Each structure stands twice: as structure tokens, then as C-alpha cells.
Amino acid sequence: MSEFKAKLSRMWLKYKETDGFHTLMGSLFAIGVGLLIGIILIVLVNPSESGEGIFRLIKGFMNHPRGAWIGLGQLLYRITPLIFTGLAVAFAFKTGLFNIGASGQYTVGLFAASMVGILGDSLGGFQWIIAVFAGMAAGFIWGAIPGIFKAFFNVHEVITSIMFNYIGMYLVNGLLNADFLRTRVVNGTTNRTLVVDQAARTPYGPFNAIFPNSGLDISFLIAVAAAIILFLVLNKTVFGRELKSVGMNRDAAKYSGVNEKRALILSMAISGMIAGLGGALFILAPSTRNLGNAYAIENIILPAGFNGIPVALLANSNPLGVILSTIFIGHISLGGLSMQSVGFVSEIVDIIIGVILYFSAFALIMTQYLGKVKDRIAKKKQDSLKTEDVVKEGEE
Amino acid sequence: MAYFISQSLFFIIPLLIVALAGMFSEKSGTVNIALEGLMVIGAFCGILFINKMQGIGAFANSPQLLLIIAIVLAGMGGALFASLLGFLAINMKADQTIGGTALNLLAGSLAIFLAKQTQENHAVQITYDKEVFRLDSNFLSGIFPNLNYIFFDMAYLTTYIGILILIISTIVIYKTRFGARLSACGEHPEAVQSVGVNVYRYRWYGVLISGFLGGLGGLVYALPISVSFEGSVAGYGFLALAVLIFGQWKPLRILFAAIFFGIFKTLSVTFFGIGWIVWLMEQFPSVPFGMIFKILPYIATMIVLAIFSKKSRAPKASGKPFLGAAR
Numbered sequence: 001m002s003e004f005k006a007k008l009s010r011m012w013l014k015y016k017e018t019d020g021f022h023t024l025m026g027s028l029f030a031i032g033v034g035l036l037i038g039i040i041l042i043v044l045v046n047p048s049e050s051g052e053g054i055f056r057l058i059k060g061f062m063n064h065p066r067g068a069w070i071g072l073g074q075l076l077y078r079i080t081p082l083i084f085t086g087l088a089v090a091f092a093f094k095t096g097l098f099n100i101g102a103s104g105q106y107t108v109g110l111f112a113a114s115m116v117g118i119l120g121d122s123l124g125g126f127q128w129i130i131a132v133f134a135g136m137a138a139g140f141i142w143g144a145i146p147g148i149f150k151a152f153f154n155v156h157e158v159i160t161s162i163m164f165n166y167i168g169m170y171l172v173n174g175l176l177n178a179d180f181l182r183t184r185v186v187n188g189t190t191n192r193t194l195v196v197d198q199a200a201r202t203p204y205g206p207f208n209a210i211f212p213n214s215g216l217d218i219s220f221l222i223a224v225a226a227a228i229i230l231f232l233v234l235n236k237t238v239f240g241r242e243l244k245s246v247g248m249n250r251d252a253a254k255y256s257g258v259n260e261k262r263a264l265i266l267s268m269a270i271s272g273m274i275a276g277l278g279g280a281l282f283i284l285a286p287s288t289r290n291l292g293n294a295y296a297i298e299n300i301i302l303p304a305g306f307n308g309i310p311v312a313l314l315a316n317s318n319p320l321g322v323i324l325s326t327i328f329i330g331h332i333s334l335g336g337l338s339m340q341s342v343g344f345v346s347e348i349v350d351i352i353i354g355v356i357l358y359f360s361a362f363a364l365i366m367t368q369y370l371g372k373v374k375d376r377i378a379k380k381k382q383d384s385l386k387t388e389d390v391v392k393e394g395e396e
Numbered sequence: 397m398a399y400f401i402s403q404s405l406f407f408i409i410p411l412l413i414v415a416l417a418g419m420f421s422e423k424s425g426t427v428n429i430a431l432e433g434l435m436v437i438g439a440f441c442g443i444l445f446i447n448k449m450q451g452i453g454a455f456a457n458s459p460q461l462l463l464i465i466a467i468v469l470a471g472m473g474g475a476l477f478a479s480l481l482g483f484l485a486i487n488m489k490a491d492q493t494i495g496g497t498a499l500n501l502l503a504g505s506l507a508i509f510l511a512k513q514t515q516e517n518h519a520v521q522i523t524y525d526k527e528v529f530r531l532d533s534n535f536l537s538g539i540f541p542n543l544n545y546i547f548f549d550m551a552y553l554t555t556y557i558g559i560l561i562l563i564i565s566t567i568v569i570y571k572t573r574f575g576a577r578l579s580a581c582g583e584h585p586e587a588v589q590s591v592g593v594n595v596y597r598y599r600w601y602g603v604l605i606s607g608f609l610g611g612l613g614g615l616v617y618a619l620p621i622s623v624s625f626e627g628s629v630a631g632y633g634f635l636a637l638a639v640l641i642f643g644q645w646k647p648l649r650i651l652f653a654a655i656f657f658g659i660f661k662t663l664s665v666t667f668f669g670i671g672w673i674v675w676l677m678e679q680f681p682s683v684p685f686g687m688i689f690k691i692l693p694y695i696a697t698m699i700v701l702a703i704f705s706k707k708s709r710a711p712k713a714s715g716k717p718f719l720g721a722a723r
Contacts, residue, residue, distance in 0.1 A: 045513065098493060100634070153702040156710075158429075159638040160701075162631075163694040170694075174687025299690075301631060310501055313494045345512045350505030357498035358480065362490035 023316045026363030030314075031328070034356030041348050042339075049342050056338040057349070060331035063338035071334070073211025076220045077285070079330035081106070083223040084278025085308025086315070086322040087230060088143075088271045093317040094234050095267040096247020101146060101161025102275040103305025104168030105139040109276025110295060110302075111172040112138035114283045117196025118185045127200040128284055135280020136273045142168060143272015147265035157268065165301050173297050186297065193283075195292030202284045215288035219281040223323070226274060230319040243267050275305060310357045329353055398542040400666055402550040408658035409558035410435075410617035414636035415643060415650045416565050417609035421478075422645060423569070424602025425582035425595075426485045427715040429496030431610050432633025433503030434474045438611025439618035440507040441473030442466040443625040444514065446524045459528040463553055467612055474611015475604045477503065482603035486596055489717035500633075507627035521624040529553070529619065554616040561609065566647040578602055582711035585718045595718045642701060645711060656700065660693035 015021050038057065043050040056063055064071025085102045092099035099105075113135035120127050146160035175181055176193065185193055205218035234240040245253040246263040254260040282304075283293050311329060315321030336349030414431055421428035428434075445466045449455055455462035477499065484495040512518045531551050536544035547555070569575040580588045581598045589595050610633070617632055618625050639657060643650030667673045667689045677685050 041509075149698070149702060153705055155698070155701045155705045156641050159641045160698065162634045162638050163698055166631075167691050167694045170687060170690040174684050174690065177686070178684050309497050313491075313497060345509055345518065347505040347509040347512070350501060351509060354498050354502030354505060357494060357501060358484065361484055361494040361498060362488040 020318075023318075023321075027314065027316075027325075027360055029363045030356045030358075030360035033359045034352045034354075037355050038348055038352035041351065042344060045348075046343055049344070052342050053339050053344045056342065057332060057335040059338070060335040063334060070211055070214050073207065073214025073216040074288075075327070075330050075334060076211075077215040077217070077288070078334070079326045080219045080223050080285075081278045081282040081304050082307055082311055082330070083220075083323060083326045084226070084281070085275050085305050086311030086326055087223075087227055087308075087319055088275035088278070088305075089308045090312035090315060090317040090319055090322050091230055091234070091274060092267060092271040093312060094247070095243040095263075097147075097150075097157050097264075097267055097271070099143070099146070099161055099268065099271045099275075100158050100309070101143070101165050101272070101305065102308045103301050103303070104161070104165035105142040105272040105275035106279035106282075106305045107165075107168045107172055107302055108142045108279070109135035109139040110279030110283045111175070112276070113280030114193055114196055114295060115181075115185065117200030117284055118194055120200070121197060123199070125199060127197060128202055131196070131200050131284055132202075132277065132280050135283075136277045139276015139279065140269045140273040142276065144265055144269035147268030150268075151261040151264045165305070169299070169301050172295075173299065176295075176297050187294070190294075190296075191298075192294040192296045195294055196284055200284055201286040201290075201292060202281060204286060213288065215285070217285055219285055222277075222281065226277070227319040227323050230274070234319070275308070278304070310353060313357060314360055398545045399669075400662060402546045403666055404655075404658050404662035405546070405551065405555055406620050407661045408654050409555055410613050410632065411636050411639050411658060412651055412654040413558050413561055413613035413616055414610055414633060415639040415654060416561060416647060417474075417606045417613055418637055418640040419565070419569075419606075419643075419645055419647065419650060420578070420609065421602050421606035422640070422714045423582045423711055424578045424599045425585060425711065425713045425716070425718065426481070426599055426603050426606075427492045427496065428478075428481065428603070428606050428610075429493055429637065430478070430481055430499035430503070430633075431606075431636050432629060432631065433496075433500040434478055434607055434610030435614030435617060435629040435633045435636075436503040436507050436627060437477045438470035438474040438614030439625055439629060440510065440522075440614075440627065441611065442470030442615035443522050443524055443618060444511075445469050447522045450525055460553055463529050467554070467557065467615055470615035471608040471612040474609070474614065475607035478603050478607020478610065481607075482600050485717065486599045486603065489719065492715055492717075504627055511625075511627055520626050522626075523624040524619075526619055526623060552620055554619065557612075558616065561612075562647060562651055569647060574601075579711070581718075582714050585713050589718075599718065638697070641710075642697060653697075657693055657697055660696050664689040664693060 039050075039054055042053045042057070046053070061071035061075035062068035064074055085106055088102045088105065089099050113131040116123070116131035116134045117127065120130065123130055142164060145164055146155075146157040149155040149160045150157045176186055182188075187194055202217045202219055204216070205221065207214070207216040207218070207220070210216075232240075234244065242253070242258045243263050243266065245256070246258060246260045247267070250260050250264075253263070283295060285293055287293050311322055311325050314325040314329075332349050332352060333346075336344075336346035339348070340346050414435060417434065418428050418431050443466070446462060449462055455465075480502075481492075481495050481499055484490045485492045508520055511520050511522055515522060529552055531548050531553065533548040534544060536548055567575075569579065577588065577593055578598050578601065581593075581595050581602070585595045588598070613636070614629055614633075617629055635657070639650060639653045642653035642657070663670075667685065668677075673685070677683075
């Protein structure tokens, strides 16, 4: 038993020196500051109700009227698209690219999947699977475009991504407004797309039994699987290492034999594919009461892609961390919604998330700096001990 | 045509100002992805001030003075907000992308939060009367009716402020010692440090100027296009970022980029009033012209970028924290 304890403490000491630990400590520090500022705001705005407000904020998903358990299901259902856009942004970051175009990729993925889901009646039981692949393919292509522009024309991926957010949105809305699709897939009175066929909806899997009527379907499992796969690709494969090496130094990677143009395009395309997958699974989800989701034809860029950026950054672009950061953000967002009924505006939660992100940016630096200072002190001690030894040797 | 040009100015001028805002920051070495947030904060400060003053009937006889004060307030709000970026990027040497994204998030939510706290019934909209700010002058209408329409009747003071900012920015960057040092801090900060100039200070100048212009640009964008502000500038900050890169971090090329994009953008909202396009639409009823004109500004920008970007280069040290000369 004591041996086990010693082993555990050794592991702990080892873990304490890793970057992962520093990131975690930094994130926790930032979360603490963010929540503190949120609580101060709540107290300032309405002191008499502040107790209830803070309580609801912290309770998060547990505010659900049907209990904490169903609330958890609802939380996981709501955050699933965000996990995908967060993963998309994180993957691109890890390979040295800033994919600010996840919104566009998400939108085209959503569009392609819903077209298969509405028009592909003849596909039978495969309809939802093919719809998912259609969404991934659309996202892949939309993500590849900024990669191509960067690889061949030296255009910064940020500018192309921004432009293709708009192009994607206007293209999708334009196609939906063209006569051919307008008459087949659009509900004219609500100006939204029709919901997809029953056969095109993603199955609930085990979740309808576990979290009845919470809306949660197997998309969440796919999200977790995607995170694990991306983590393994980035950290355990030659392919992943190549992508990362191009991100770190394009020229060096080129001279060491990596096809840097291909790697660059693939990085962006895979990132886009994940965002497109998120869009597809959102529109194919059976949703809370099995009514399906719909896309509103408005000239607004969907926020899902932009929201992936803080999620990814908060997780320091670690794919597995993205799941945790998304759960956290989803949790306090639900708390914010619940806060509204006692008179607090839900934007307090967005402020909290912004503050957390702000502090997490330098919390990491601070913890690393503290670590370095400690090392230096330890080294100095060692050095002075060594010199003492030398002096002693000299005396002898 | 006169209508077209006067409409296009509402796109071009704010894009120009905000892209120049980004230029000052990036030239000094700090990537400013928070332009969107700066615009939101600036527009919020300026429009809230106008809303409150018009509410109590102040400045009723001198609307242009009210506008000027609002513009200054917008700029100061932006500069104050940008100091958060400066602290993070310059003093704490933290990741500028994260900092900028955090500020964008904060700006939007802060503007809506404060709007709900300051407006009746927790309303998000802050309303204002913009008609009083229109120059509405006719002093050239006898000789050049079109010019008068564009620059003196339909125009706002903000058009001239935008042009003034462009001229001053060009002179500052190319003709002053301050501009040369600022640019050097973004190219080779170690060299700047070695001749005894404080890199941190110049980077702070860059970020603060950026914040001032970004906030000002937010108000210039939001004021003429609507009658209320709802805590968003609809992605214009990101478009300005694109214009900045399109303009290769050079003031006059930024002007060209803003005009190029602005004209196509104006076309996308006015094409159904242009004779030959209407004729084309009647000839080819099956072609989705609406969609094509909406996409055109973005596609055209990409094509131009693809052709001219081969030798594109950002300020070398932009985005890299300055760690001091001790190496």
C-alpha cells in the first residue's frame, strides 16, 4: 500500500513539471478570475437577488427543470457542435494555422448534409451516414481553399477564411433561394429549411434510454471519437508530425523532405472537414422532441465557428482538452440562461468567458515563468554546492 | 451614379479607418485581431453619448459639435480597451491571437450588457437621430449638383475625418521620425533597442493609436447605416483586417483596397437600381444575379490577392513579443 502511495507521489511530482500541468494550473487560475469578475458584476447589478443569481450561475446544467441528470444530457446535446468547431480550430492551431473560417465550413457542411437528408429519400437506412459524409466532404473542400491560397498564392489563411465565411453563407443562401431548391427544401412561411427525413436523422444510440428526451444522440460519441483520433494523429503519427513541422517552420520542413504545400492544404482541409462534420451532425440531430433542426436563411454568419476559437484557445489547442473546455463553457452558459429568470442578463456569462480567455493568455506564461525561476534557484544552489566541492578539493 | 458613390463611401470610409487602425498596431509589432471588438466598443461609447445627449436635448443647435465629441469619445473608448491588448501583448508577452480573441468576445458582450443596464426595459438597442448629422448643404448644388450631392448633401463629417486620418497616417508613417521608429519596432526590434529607443513604448503607441482609430472607425461605420446600435458591427472589423492584408500594410494601398472592396460591396446592395444590370437580369431570368453580386466583392478580392500576393510580406516581427535585447 505504501509502495503504491510512493509510486503515486512520484508520478505526481513528475506530472508537476510537465507543460500539461502548467496549462491546467493556468486555466484554473483564469477560470477563478473570470468567475470572480462575473460574481462582482452580479452583485453590482442587483445586490438583493445576487445570491440566487450566483447560485444559478454555478449550478449550470443542474438548473434543468427536469433535474440535473436530464440537464447533463441537454448540456452534452447543446455543446456537441461546439466541440467540432473547437476541434477544427485547435487542429489548425496545432499545425500553425489560424482557421477563422470554421463558420463557413460549418455552414457548407450543414447545407450539404441537409440536402442529402431532405432529397436523398432513396438511400434508405444509409441516408444519415451518407449525409454525414456529404457534410464532411463539403467542409473538407471549403477548408482546403484557404490552404490552396496559402500554399500556391501566398495569401494569408486568415483573410481567405474570412472571405470564404461570407462566400459560403451567401452561396448557401443563394442556392436555397433559387427556384429549384426553394420549392423543394424551404418552408416559405418560416424562411427556414425543412427538417431532414426521419431516416436521415442521427440515431439516439443508448442516450434516449440514459437521458430520456434530452435530445442527446450519438453525435456526442462521434465528437469524443474525433477528439481522440485527432489527438493520436497529432501526437503519435508521422503524418501528424509532418503537419506540425510545416506549421513550425515551413522552409525547414521543406528541406527535410516534407511536401509542405500538400501538408498545408491537408491541415486546413482536415480542419474544415471537422467543422463541416459539426454542421452536418447539428442539422441531422433528432433534437429534443425528435422534431429535427432547421437552418434559417438569413444573411448572418453562423456564430458556431467563431465560438470554436475561445474553446480551442482555452484548451491550449489540445483536442482532448477541447472537450473539457466546451463542457465548462456549456455549463456556465446554461447557468446564464437560468439567471435570466431572476433578472440578470445572460451576457454576464459571455463577459466571464472573455475574461477567462484573457487571463488564460498570460496565466500560462506566468506559471511557466514561476517554474523557470524555481529551476534557476535550484540550479544556483547546485552550482554553489559544486563550487564548494571544488574549493574543498583544492584545499586537499 | 452619384447615389452609388455616396453609398459606397459608407463602406469605404470605415474600412479605411479601421484598416489603418490595424496598420499602426501591426507596424509596431502587435497583431491586432481585436479590431472588431475595438469597433464595437467605440461605436457603443459614441452612440450611447449621442443617445443620452439627444435624450436631454443637449447640443440641439450644434449637432456637428455633438458628433465631434462623440467621435473623440469613441476613440478614447477604443484606446482604453486596446490598452488591455497592449498590457497582454507587450508587457506580459502573451499570445496576441488569444488576447485579441478574448477582447472581441469581451467587447460584444460588454456592449450588450451595458446597453441593457443603461436603456429602459433592458433594451439592447440604443437609438439615435442621425439626420441631424447629415451635412445637408447646397453650396455647390448650382454648379456641380452631383458633387454637391455626394460630398455636401448626403455626406457626414465622418467622410472628411476619414480622409484626414489617411493623409495624417501617410505622413506620420513615411515622413516622421516617430513613424520610422514605429515601423522599425515591427521589423527589427532588437536593432531599434540597440540604438537606445524604447521598443515597449513605441509598441504601446502603436496599440493605443490603433485603439483610438478602431473605436473611431466603429462609430463612423455604425452611425450612418442605421438608427440604432445593437452591440455588433457585423464582422466589419474582420473585413478591415482583410483590407489591411490586401493593402500590404501600406496606407495608400489600404485606401485602394478599401475602395476596391467597397465598390463591389456597394454594387451588391444597389445593383437592382442600375440600368444595364436590370437589362441583363431580364435577359437571363434563370441566373441568380442576387447571389452573384453578393459574392462578388469577396471573390474579386481573392482573385486580386492571388495575383498580387506572391511577394506579400507582413512586418517581420509582428506577432512576436519583444523579449528585450539581452540575449
